[in-house]
Amino acid sequence: MSRILTLNAGSSSLKFSVWAQDSRVQAGQVERIGGDARLLLDGSAPVALGPADHRAALTAVLAAIGPGVDGPLAGVGHRIVHGGPDRARPEVLTPEAIADLAALAPFAPLHQPHNLACVAAARTVFPDALQVGAFDTAFHRGHPWVNDTFALPRRFYEEGVRRYGFHGLSYDYITGVLARSEPDLAAGRVVICHLGNGASICALRDGQSIGSTMGFSALDGLPMGTRCGQVDPGVLLFLMDQKGMTAEEITALLYRESGLKGLSGISSDMRTLEASNDPRAAEAIDYYVFRLAREIGAMAAVLGGLDGLVFTGGIGENSALIRARALERLGFLGLTLDPAANAANAQEIGAGPARILRIETDEEAVIARATRTALTGA
Template identity: 65%
Template sequence: MTDAGPGMILTLNAGSSSLKFSVFEPGAEPRECAHGQVENIGGTAAELTLTEGTRKTRLGIGRAHHQSALQAILGQLAPLLKGRTIAGVGHRIVHGGTAHAAPEVLTPKVMAYLATLEPLAPLHQPHNLAAVRAAIAAFPGARQVGCFDTGFHRGHPWENDTFALPRRYYDKGVRRYGFHGLSYDYVSHELARTRPELAAGRVIIAHLGNGASMCALRNGNSIGSTMGFSALDGLPMGTRCGQLDPGVVLWLMQSEGMGAVEISNLLYRESGLKGLSGLSHDMRTLEAAGTPEAAQAIDYFVFRIRREIGAMTAILGGLDALVFCGGIGENSAMIRARLCEGMDWLGLTLDAAANEARAPEIGHGRVRVLVIPTDEERVIARAVNAALQVAG
């Protein structure tokens, strides 16, 4: 492939069975040229979707792992690249631990450290790193840049970071990390760009999707998060349990005879909306199901979020804005309505028509209520863009 101009930026967001990607033109503000994903990685019928402008392409690629999925992506991107190289690849890395917060080049030393964090994020970290290794093999001359989901929260007050365990465990890294940082980074910057008076105040961002969490921000800085040591804590999620009495884990070990692998599988993959409904992790399926179990799963999801809105408001000492993002937060008018119902005492009043219309602002009370679609890939692309400028 001949170099026909400045190199492009590729972003990768790898999960256990999917690989999302975007291609950006570098510049003062990177411009997205295409995006897509490979789904059902590890299965026998993986499918690649590529969207370029209004054109969408779907392609079956059979059995795939992360490296072969990346090769399939490159095959589809070749006409778009028109001979241009990939100068930088940006990766979403879920856990940066205590040592890594700001985006940085993924050296062998950094990769070795990140691999030690795999037990803290087993649904994501191993696959994030697998995508990095695949990208290094595909683009040996490109800069590989990691962007850490935990980084946004590293300025937390000590009391929000610690557990009431002997202090030596905190020193070993047993603390609240918080996650979904790339999403919070994007939304907080969008808020500062479009509504600076709100960004300077007390804001709760609710990132609600298959993974779900909430973040309390004061003047754009994270001071509290519902997620903790791992991505299990806090709100119930698609397949993850959310907050759980540690005694339940002891009971599972002592009374059910379950080991670490079985408990991990239960809490990460079989709980949450899927476990409660006995049907699905997908909120769209549950909303349409009409079964008592599906309704109860939604009830619990709403209850826990409303409870955390109160907790986050207490941390902030009041509330100026509530922002919804993520797949459920951006798309489910029903969930947004139920979360704000009866919250007039807090100054939270929803405009039903605006909510149904998915308007950018959907409240008419003292507390502003907004919907801001998140864009983690753009945050990653900006970090790679900055790294390329430094390198250049």
């Protein structure tokens, strides 16, 4: 039976899964890349990898997928964070397409190089498999112009300086779940919060992306594990002019040293911060919750109201504390939390005119579907 492998490289993780037909037969991830990384396989004890980078993580994954799964590998599906202004759907990764995507690396330096490194490795290890890219930016390509542009001279928009939006594979999956299980809600005004080491919020009307907190890069909007989120551009000018920082130094600061890590001085991992008694951890969480509530309100304004709110992603799915504290600030939107359901990580965690849901995302399922479609044409 032909198999499909999916590779989903995030800023601090590498998730993978093996599929036969529509069934996932193997799955796992390497988490905490850049720190004390470990390989997690379904049904197996964690394997410590030490201070692994993405390349070491990928080597561990490729070694893990072979045993125990029969059949040739027909396709490899890749999460590609940035697809540029024109890609609105997955596509086969030809050498020309790969070169084009590599040119977008400055737009997503934490992700694009790792995504494309996975492509290069998979082409070497599985030379007969079809390589398919599924793009995080594709889901947002129908944005209204006012949500797609910046107030800069128009020539920059034509040159590609625009709001792209990210986490599209996750939003695609959640939108599909809603369409199947909650069609009335899916046809309305829904805000989805993808909260993980990377975090963003998407406003949808009738299943279509109308606005996103992320913009030109994966830096904007919410504070993240190591990324700053929204920051006054004047701060960047100050860092350049008064502090003499180079573009490379500012890039490292904004992408790798800010967010929860920078605010707390402790960790980029929300689990660590929630367990800490250090007041700096509490302050980092306070800021995170403040910005989360603020951006949910902003996305509700983009939609002109709110029918449903969905939490997903590692933090969104697992942190009852973050959900509860954000919702404390949002009663004016008709959001009422059910504390018991929230503590139990139930799917429906609230009541009122606007529903509140917790739905586990599955980006790998979206990647596998795209790869299967490319293989079969169906």
